[in-house]
Amino acid sequence: MSRLSTLALALSLAAGSWVGLGKPDAAQAHTMAKALVARAGMAAIPLPGGLAPPVEPPAPGVDPSLLPDPTPWPRLNPAVSTRRAWLLAEGPHHAAGDGRRLVTFTFDDGPFPETTPVFLKVLARHEVKAAFFWIGHYLEGEADRAVKTREIARQVVAAGHLVGNHTHDHMRLTILPRADVLEQIDRSGLAIENAIGKRPMLFRPPFGQLDAWTSERLQERGVELVLWSVEAGDMKSDDGQQIFDSLREQLEYAGGGIVLLHDVRWASADALEKLLSWLDHHRWDPARPDVTGYQVTDLVQYLRATAASPQPFDDRGELEQARSAAWRKQHPSRAAPPAVLATTRAEVD
Ligand SMILES: [Zn+2]
Structure with a gap:
């Protein structure tokens, strides 16, 4: 997975599109996001006061088709x-x-x-x-x-x-x-x-x-x-x-x-x-x-x-x-x- 798609996936998790559980949990999403970011060798997103990190829009110029499926859970x-x-x-x-x-x-x-x-x-x-x-x-x-x-x-x-x-x-x-x-x-x-x-x-x-x-x-x-x-x-x-x-x-x-x-x-x-x-x-x-x-x-x-x-x-x-x-x-x-x-x-x- 590229650094870009890993980050995007991490952010989508942080945004709460986590379907392994019914409604997303901010701390859990953040843990997942952190793990994914860590895996891609990037700095972890800080988590102030137990809240989910702010969701940043994709950088200008990013081709949306390069972003991963917004639902991270693999429906197999x-x-x-x-x-x-x-x-x-x-x-x-x-x-x-x-x-x-x-x-x-x-x-x-x-x-x-x-x-x-x-x-x-x-x-x-x-x-x-x-x-x-x-x-x-x-x-x-x-x-x-x-x-x-x-x-x-x-x-x-x-x-x-x-x-x-x-x-x-x-x-x-x-x-x-x-x-x-x-x-x-x-x-x-x-x-x-x-x-x-x-x-x-x-x-x-x-x-x-x-x-x-x-x-x-x-x-x-x-x-x-x-x-x-x-x-x-x-x-x-x-x-x-x-x-x-x-x-x-x-x-x-x-x-x-x-x-x-x-x-x-x-x-x-x-x-x-x-x-x-x-x-x-x-x-x-x-x-x-x-x-x-x-x-x-x-x-x-x-x-x-x-x-x-x-x-x-x-x-x-x-x-x-x-x-x-x-x-x-x-x-x-x-x-x-x-x-x-x-x-x-x-x-x-
Ligand atoms: Zn049993």
Whole structure:
């Protein structure tokens, strides 16, 4: 991306055309803008008094056709198809000689007052922006715990992370009556909006399962379906080292991905710290772009890279075949990570 288009994108984010969340948040837009500006090697825009920076018009003489799309969120799956969302989660296709492996982090089933702040600290220490998918009912009501949970929710947003809807009660949507499906989606969206002042426009169904009817309802709501590609069963493990080992192996095998962890588990926080440290030590070096290395990005950058270099496969099955053939060729004596082979994800629609 050129410096000019990066700046323009940064300014459009600062102007509030941020659709990852319903209404834009000035601090979040500014964080994104700052990150983009920093990436382009320019000075960060100062942010006086917690307000968004002033939006400057393009310099005279700039050809408007050179400016990027005013909507920064990449709409790659308007049909809300889970089949497509699983493939998108696998990330960009790696051209020959491209050693850069993108990794982005997502957290489900929170917010949880005891554990979520620990995740925020780990992410801040490593300067990583993630996406959190919340269960609405944790945010509802006037009980002390709900009030505290809403406070944590606002901290997540203030730290510049994205927020998505993960249903009201973590129900499997494919077996619910239709009225209940809508309640699970809309009541949760409202609870999140009431907590943070924005309607979440990202959605992740529990267990990654949706049927065609629910896909259409989500399509009507204009939400972005976000799934994942790397997970290590952290809801069932108390062993941070084992979770870390599994995630690292899968990232090596798949060449990056959208990592799913749960910010309701101590072992998951331990695994996150270990993985982010490992990724720091195996960072992609732009000076040697063909050497394999990792770059941790936010979800927007991850999907933009996918849009720029889409997978040349119709579905994950084809991708998996190609990937495992490449792995066998490169590592004739090393088995593929078992967690990958054991993972089955329904493509219900
Ligand atoms: Zn979940």
